[in-house]
Amino acid sequence: MxxxxxxxxxxxxxxxxxxxxxxxxxxxxxxxLKEISFLHQVDGEFEDxxxxxxxxxxxxxxxxxxxxxxxxxxxNLRTLGHISIYFTEPQEEVLPGAVFASPxxxxxxxxxxxxTFK
Numbered sequence: 001m002x003x004x005x006x007x008x009x010x011x012x013x014x015x016x017x018x019x020x021x022x023x024x025x026x027x028x029x030x031x032x033l034k035e036i037s038f039l040h041q042v043d044g045e046f047e048d049x050x051x052x053x054x055x056x057x058x059x060x061x062x063x064x065x066x067x068x069x070x071x072x073x074x075x076n077l078r079t080l081g082h083i084s085i086y087f088t089e090p091q092e093e094v095l096p097g098a099v100f101a102s103p104x105x106x107x108x109x110x111x112x113x114x115x116t117f118k
Contacts, residue, residue: 059113066100085098
């Protein structure tokens with residue numbers, strides 16, 4: 001399991017709701033990326049490869065099934081706190097740092113929201 005808490009929301013992060021994309025980044029994100037990201041801090045230990053196809057993503061009380069995981073998503077999350085979560089149909093070629101989840105509904109995320117991969 002991996003749990004993190006949203007500490008800040010970039011000014012432009014909610015504007016990706018139409019595209020159904022959530023961009024997560026650790027607190028050390030460069031300024032230009034902070035604007036478009038949900039900035040978070042890990043709450044507890046980092047489990048190796050917590051993002052798995054068929055696993056569950058929970059954002060507060062909202063549950064999603066992980067459909068596809070990019071080849072570098074777990075490593076990017078561990079080292080940078082960065083992944084892009086798409087709440088859309090998976091593409092044939094998944095970008096290395098991408099995660100696809102369903103249902104295909106943009107989640108409600110607020111400062112203080114808990115995000116868990118299990």
